[in-house]
Structures are given as C-alpha cells and as structure tokens.
Amino acid sequence: MAGISDLQFRMLNRRFGCELAFSEMISARALSYQNSNTMKMLSQHPADRPLGIQLLGNDPTVMMKALDVLRDYSFDVLDLNAACPVSKVTKRGEGAALMKEPLKIFEVLKALVRHSGKPVTVKIRAGWDESSVNARDTALYAQDAGVSAVFIHGRTQSQGYSGTVDYGEIRRVKEALSIPVVASGDAFSGELIKKLFDETGCDGVAIARGALGNPWIFRQAAQYLKDGTLPPRPPVDELADTMITHLNFSVEADGDETGTTKFRKLFAWYVRGLHETRSIRAEAFGATSRKEMAGLINQLRATHYRPGFAEYKR
Numbered sequence: 001m002a003g004i005s006d007l008q009f010r011m012l013n014r015r016f017g018c019e020l021a022f023s024e025m026i027s028a029r030a031l032s033y034q035n036s037n038t039m040k041m042l043s044q045h046p047a048d049r050p051l052g053i054q055l056l057g058n059d060p061t062v063m064m065k066a067l068d069v070l071r072d073y074s075f076d077v078l079d080l081n082a083a084c085p086v087s088k089v090t091k092r093g094e095g096a097a098l099m100k101e102p103l104k105i106f107e108v109l110k111a112l113v114r115h116s117g118k119p120v121t122v123k124i125r126a127g128w129d130e131s132s133v134n135a136r137d138t139a140l141y142a143q144d145a146g147v148s149a150v151f152i153h154g155r156t157q158s159q160g161y162s163g164t165v166d167y168g169e170i171r172r173v174k175e176a177l178s179i180p181v182v183a184s185g186d187a188f189s190g191e192l193i194k195k196l197f198d199e200t201g202c203d204g205v206a207i208a209r210g211a212l213g214n215p216w217i218f219r220q221a222a223q224y225l226k227d228g229t230l231p232p233r234p235p236v237d238e239l240a241d242t243m244i245t246h247l248n249f250s251v252e253a254d255g256d257e258t259g260t261t262k263f264r265k266l267f268a269w270y271v272r273g274l275h276e277t278r279s280i281r282a283e284a285f286g287a288t289s290r291k292e293m294a295g296l297i298n299q300l301r302a303t304h305y306r307p308g309f310a311e312y313k314r
C-alpha cells in the first residue's frame with residue numbers, strides 16, 4: 001500500500017505471520033532518475049524477505065532503466081501495478097489505466113520477464129469500469145507474457161476502494177489461468193478471507209487495509225482457515241506493546257520528530273474500535289517526540305485495561 005507498506009510496516013507484520021510482502025508502488029520513472037524519496041522506498045533489511053518490489057509504469061524503455069537501478073537491491077519478485085485507481089496515476093496511462101490496454105500490459109510484462117531475472121507478477125483490477133470488465137482476458141495476456149502469478153483486486157477502477165467485490169470475475173480469472181491467482185478485496189477478517197478463497201478458488205489472498213493497525217489479522221486468518229475458530233482480540237497490553245515496537249521502528253528509520261509524526265496515523269488505526277479514544281487520538285496527533293507518543297500509548301494501556309471493560313467493537 002502506497003504511503004503505508006514501508007520497511008517498518010512490513011517488518012512489524014512479518015512478526016505476526018505475513019509471509020510475502022510487497023513494497024509500496026514505486027514509479028519506474030522516478031526510480032530511473034534515482035529520485036531521493038523514491039530510493040528511500042527501497043530501504044532494506046535481510047529479514048524483510050521474501051519481498052516483492054512493485055513498479056508503476058507503462059513504458060518498457062523506462063522500466064528497463066528502473067531495472068538497472070534495482071540490480072543493486074535484493075528482492076524476490078517483481079510486480080507490475082495495473083491496479084492503482086488514482087487519477088494522478090491513470091491520467092499518465094499508468095496503474096489501472098493499463099486495464100484499457102491489455103496489449104500494452106503484455107508488452108511491458110514481456111520486457112520485465114525477459115530482463116529482470118526475477119519471477120514477475122502483475123496486479124490487476126476487475127476492469128476499468130462496470131461496462132468494461134476484462135480481468136480474465138487481461139490475465140490471459142499476462143500469463144502469455146510469462147508472469148508467474150496474477151494478483152487481482154476484484155473491483156473496477158471506477159469503484160476505487162468501495163462497492164462490492166466481484167468474486168465472480170476473480171473466479172473467472174482463476175478458472176482461465178494455469179498459474180497461481182491471488183485475490184484481493186475486503187480481506188478484513190478471517191471470515192472474509194475464507195470467503196475469498198471459497199468463492200473464487202484462488203491460490204492465495206492479499207491482505208491490505210485489514211492490516212492497518214491490526215497485524216493480528218495474519219494469525220487470525222491462519223487460525224480460521226485451519227480450524228474455523230477465531231482467536232480472541234489481543235488484550236490492550238499486547239496492543240500497547242505492539243504500538244511501542246512500531247513506534248520504535250518508525251523513529252529508528254526517520255528520527256525522533258519525523259518518525260513520531262509518521263506514527264500518528266498508525267496510532268489512530270491501532271486504537272480503532274477501542275472505546276473513549278477521541279481525546280487521546282487528538283493528543284497523539286499533536287505528539288512530536290517518541291517520549292510523548294510512548295507516554296500516550298502507556299496512558300492508553302493504563303486507562304483501557306480494566307476488567308469488565310468492553311475492549312473492542314471493530
């Protein structure tokens with residue numbers, strides 16, 4: 001997830017069972033210029049594996065330049081983004097705009113397969129809009145180009161991130177392909193993740209928004225898929241410990257002030273579903289140091305860990 005799945009987020013989620021993680025989408029053009037903010041997205045750690053790097057772009061020549069820069073980095077999978085719905089991206093013909101040009105997807109993927117030396121995957125959507133649902137045909141082009149797997153978000157570009165997930169189109173992709181298909185869309189709980197598997201026959205499920213402030217989703221999903229039971233919500237003590245760990249990762253990576261500022265939105269996600277957090281969230285949005293933020297987290301630990309207190313209502 002752009003703006004979210006940085007090294008710290010990935011490392012935190014791996015502790016809870018995330019098996020394969022992807023970088024945020026990285027513009028191939030910006031990478032080819034070695035733009036400093038873009039290069040930061042390539043921050044690495046040996047434990048952050050297996051790792052997929054996701055590229056955004058539509059021009060094989062530019063993609064090749066990006067691959068040259070990536071030669072100095074260790075990763076396991078190269079993914080093409082043909083799914084981002086944001087207009088800033090699609091008006092350049094990138095992201096989900098590629099759903100309107102399956103031949104272009106084929107051409108770009110073929111170049112990546114030939115030159116990257118890595119397994120190549122692609123992330124697609126159900127289609128551009130309701131009247132042009134074409135994931136099955138697009139996925140077949142991708143398979144012909146030599147990709148190793150297809151990831152599909154079962155919504156169209158025009159749906160953005162709301163509306164219903166088209167389980168039927170994901171199933172049609174799965175039935176048409178001989179390579180693995182990974183489903184995405186509303187993977188918010190063990191039950192919904194099982195539903196994605198059951199209704200589509202997919203080989204894997206990608207977890208996105210379900211992990212915001214909720215790394216426990218990986219364990220929850222694994223347990224639910226195994227025996228149909230759901231683990232209890234983590235106690236507030238464990239929530240607070242996890243928040244502190246994530247805050248520490250953030251500050252180690254970006255320094256005291258920037259790391260703390262970046263953690264603010266994570267704080268809000270972590271406390272979602274806890275009662276009476278309005279004022280502490282407001283305070284967290286003003287925190288500028290690790291010490292201050294950690295103090296608020298410990299305050300949360302003290303005030304919300306009461307016997308009989310209804311802890312969560314996600």
Ligand SMILES: Cc1cc2nc3c(=O)[nH]c(=O)nc-3n(C[C@H](O)[C@H](O)[C@H](O)COP(=O)(O)O)c2cc1C
Nearest residue numbers: 001002024025083123153184185186187208209210
């Ligand atoms: C803030 C945000 C950023 C995202 N960035 C990316 C991205 O960079 N690359 C990508 O393939 N998908 C991205 N996605 C899409 C998710 O990977 C996922 O396909 C989508 O949210 C549907 O799954 P969900 O309903 O379980 O969240 C992003 C989603 C959100 C909400």
